[in-house]
Amino acid sequence: MRNGKVTRRTFVRATGAALAVPWLVPSAALGNARRAAASERIVMGAIGVGGRGMSDMKSLLGNADVQMVAVSDVQRSRRKQAKAAVDQHYGTSDCDTYIDFRELLARQDIDAVLIATGDNWHTCASIMAAKAGKDIYCEKPMSVVVAEGRALCETMRRYGTIFQCGTQRRSVPRFAFAVQLARSGKLGQLKTLYAEKAPARWFPQGHHEITLPPEPDPPREELDWDLWLGPAPWRPYNHTYVTRQFWMAHRDFAGGALTEWGSHTADLCQWANDADDTTPVEFELAQGTVVAHYANGVKLIFEEGEWPLHVRFVGTEGSVYVDDDGNIETDPPSLLADRRFGKGYPQANHVRNFLDCVKSRRQPVAPAEGAHRANSTCQVANICLQLGRSLRWDPEKERFVGDPMADQKLARAYRAPWRL
């Protein structure tokens, strides 16, 4: 090679050795009759093991080809609980624990990670994991601001990382069937999609920037406050910040009602509209909510949410309603025929899809780009509500049309040393 020019020959010579190495060579090889062969095993670590993280981790543990070797959390009680669950599962006592997830990511024996921290950390931790060569199952929503989501997508593409967003309804047959009705044209021309926000009663103070009175910092072993804050602006510790009910409504840590459920419901709507690589182009304020319009004429309405989480797709020839309680109703009823579906929204299939993709290197059912487009639809709607005006959006550039102030809300400066 001269002058930086690549010929086919130099390319093959330079790359052949590395290409000859299989991608997945699971590392730890402890023998156990209940487990898959070492060559089939995916060695994993879990980052963020609160309620949701524990649920995801247990789903992962239910797969014989997963070997969970380490857990990380800034809270001691959670580390302890997660380690106990892993050790009990394997009948051992060797699950390692870390306050700082960077130590977990530095381990060469770990192939993939679960990231189920608070939303504020999802993007940064995912990007750091990809740079460390790990595949990722990351809880939703995958980012707090649009620029984070784009950076995450670029990083996953750059490293060829398998990234599965925890939008597990994509792997629940009932929801997948409803989406298929829309995509296959059985509802006629798709006209309107209804995506629920999370119930307003979960967010009595709205999507806010409230601060709380200072309390003494807890010992780092109990709760590493600085690490809990991560890239978000600093403030003195108060124990209430750490509660999910508080942080998921705070703009520094999450996207509020819109992304809490919208990352599921808008995601399903986007999928139904075959829009995994784009978003609506107009976001219109209407009675305190947002109606978004796609370039193909389809309308996405964000509704006030109430349990059970549900979505509706309406076309010129029919419609479908589907929810978390196992209800699925179609108009006409013949679209449903005699199909029977289960209840709930389990993540077992979704987790399995991720593990299969780690091995096959195929794209999982909820890849970064699709999850980002759905979540950014919610984030743009949030900006619309915060600024109190309707906005036009360019999905190609991921910028607003003619509203520089709105553009300035698309990114946020990270607190050092964190970066995207």
Add this chain to the structure above:
Amino acid sequence: MFTNRFAVIAGIVALLAVGMAVAPAAEGPDPAAVDQAFEALKTYDWGSDRAPLEALEKAVAACHKDEAARRQLEKRLAAVLGSDVSNAAKDVVCRQLSLIGSAASVPALAALLPDKELSHMARYALERMPCPEAVAAMRQALEKTDGLVKVGIIGSLGVRRDVESVPALVKLLSDADVETACAAAAALGSIGNAQAAQALRGFLAKAPEPVRMAAADACLTCAERLLAAGNKAQASALYMALTKPGQPKHVRLAAMRGLLAVKGQK
């Protein structure tokens, strides 16, 4: 249940249609409420009632098409930064200036950059402000800062892809502080011009172990930027450097994909 549900939907759609027709444009708050908000800032601290400050946010959102109102509001906000108010109040002000700040408020924000407790919020505003003066202020602060404050400023210069920072960032690649060196590499990768590429390629071979991955990642980012700008030769040179056996497997594979992209075989 099904019929009722769709009746409700039809009702909601009708309501939304009416709502869209009459949805008012965002209106600014009562000027007296804005005055009260500025008054509240004088005693605002962590945990104080935030309700009186909501008028500020509304005023900022509403002034996007009113240059005079925006400049007036900006002037008042910037003045708060120089006054004897709490860091919590300055935090609030920086958030608002991040949306309406111009060159006029840069000096007040720049003064906070060396402050360990306020530097991040100053960057929170400056990083978002499109004026070149905002970037220049961060560039100038590089020499006056160290530790995490400096690391943060380096990161912001990378986000803004400030070409004029490249010479200073190149020097920081060999900084003894690992975080500083890693941040400088990442920023150079993000800026991604020919000069940054040359420096990163030279650094890649000699980067100390704690900085090696940051250097490799920066080279990958830089190569993407170069390729996007049409500079295939330098992009491939960076990618080729990353295919060397000393690099981690996932980096080599990423470099190979990059080489394929250079060849148009993506």
